[in-house]
Amino acid sequence: MSTIVAIITIISLMLGFYNNNLYYITNSVMDNTDKSIQFVLTIAGTMALWGGLMNIVKESKLDEKISSLLKPLMRLIFSKMNLSGEAYKAITMNVTANLLGLGNAATPLGIDAMKKIKKEENIESRPSKNMALFTLLNTASIQLIPSTVAAIRFSHGSKNPMDILPAVLISSFISLFCAVVLIKVTWKN
Numbered sequence: 001m002s003t004i005v006a007i008i009t010i011i012s013l014m015l016g017f018y019n020n021n022l023y024y025i026t027n028s029v030m031d032n033t034d035k036s037i038q039f040v041l042t043i044a045g046t047m048a049l050w051g052g053l054m055n056i057v058k059e060s061k062l063d064e065k066i067s068s069l070l071k072p073l074m075r076l077i078f079s080k081m082n083l084s085g086e087a088y089k090a091i092t093m094n095v096t097a098n099l100l101g102l103g104n105a106a107t108p109l110g111i112d113a114m115k116k117i118k119k120e121e122n123i124e125s126r127p128s129k130n131m132a133l134f135t136l137l138n139t140a141s142i143q144l145i146p147s148t149v150a151a152i153r154f155s156h157g158s159k160n161p162m163d164i165l166p167a168v169l170i171s172s173f174i175s176l177f178c179a180v181v182l183i184k185v186t187w188k189n
Contacts, residue, residue: 067089080130090116094113117130133180142172146162150164
């Protein structure tokens, strides 16, 4: 990937030099560098806030309460999973992070959950049905609070960054429902 970026950069500089546009390229780099730093700080602040909240959730044992609230839904999705095992707890932490719209904070939790599913089910080479279902659940990323997207919209001047919530919920639920039904119907045990 770095090679591709380097090639594109070199070609852009050569074309800018050839067309006498180096002034515009330099100005564009300077203007967008400032914007990039502001964007990164906005996202980093949001991630730090919600990542800290996830640690509080874990330390306060609120994750266990969330886990028990999610059991009926998880029983439908993961029909053959031990709902008192470590993999299930890791899945619910990932789902909780996704519900809060913390896709980046949910990633390490998702990796941990996948490792625990693999260990509990003694998987060697091919993914299990539960692994596929978890991947789909994680990818659908149902969000009650799309905080990362809201932070991006806010940083770009949106007056109401959360007005996307209905569209996010509808699309997330539809994609999750379709994906779970397809896996349940097509997966061969």
